Amino acid sequence: MPADPRMILLMNYYRDAELRGANLLLRLMSHLTDPDSQTKLSLHLADETRHSWLWTKRITDLGGDPSPIADGYQTRIGLRVVPRSVIDILALTVVVEERAHERYVEHAQRPDVDADTLAVLREVTKDEKWHIAWIRAKMDELAANTGGADRVEEALERFREVDRQVYAELLAKERAAFGSAEPLGSVA
DSSP states (O other): OOOHHHHHHHHHHHHHHHHHHHHHHHHTTTTTOOHHHHHHHOOOOOOHHHHHHHHHHHHHHHOOOOOSSOHHEEEEEHHOOOOSSSHHHHHHHHHHHHHHHHHHHHTTTTTTTTTHHHHHHHHHHHHHHHHHHHHHHHHHHHHHTTTTTHHHHHHHHHHHHHHHHHHHHHHHHHHHTTOOOOOOOOOO
């Protein structure tokens, strides 16, 4: 039985978010040049590309095709904000990782998730916690060294507000596609 094309589209949104997250990390690599950051960024980048591969494989296993997404979560975020400092890039990374974690947890809790999709959701979710923790710690460290703790909280709140707007738009789009009043979460 062929997979629901709406679910394939949803997984392509997940795949897109992971690929664009990898791009954000590549930008960070030129700004955070200390050995610890380079090591953590390399592992984080490997996780993001592995997550993209897991979604690509799940899509193809279901008989679907991986496809580019023009209006995905991170694209929409990028149309609304431009990080102007390393603190901004780190804050934005924290916010998008928090959204990914929340989204994957929400999806995994649905009663109709098949076992193979659930395995992918669990795999990507476990990495998101570490991503949030190390990026937040690095951001706080940089802010402490420059006296910019206020900038951290301001940047996080600014990006969380944009995230809420984008999430609401994508949630509405997803609900319309699935024909449900029940929240499925964002297509982040």
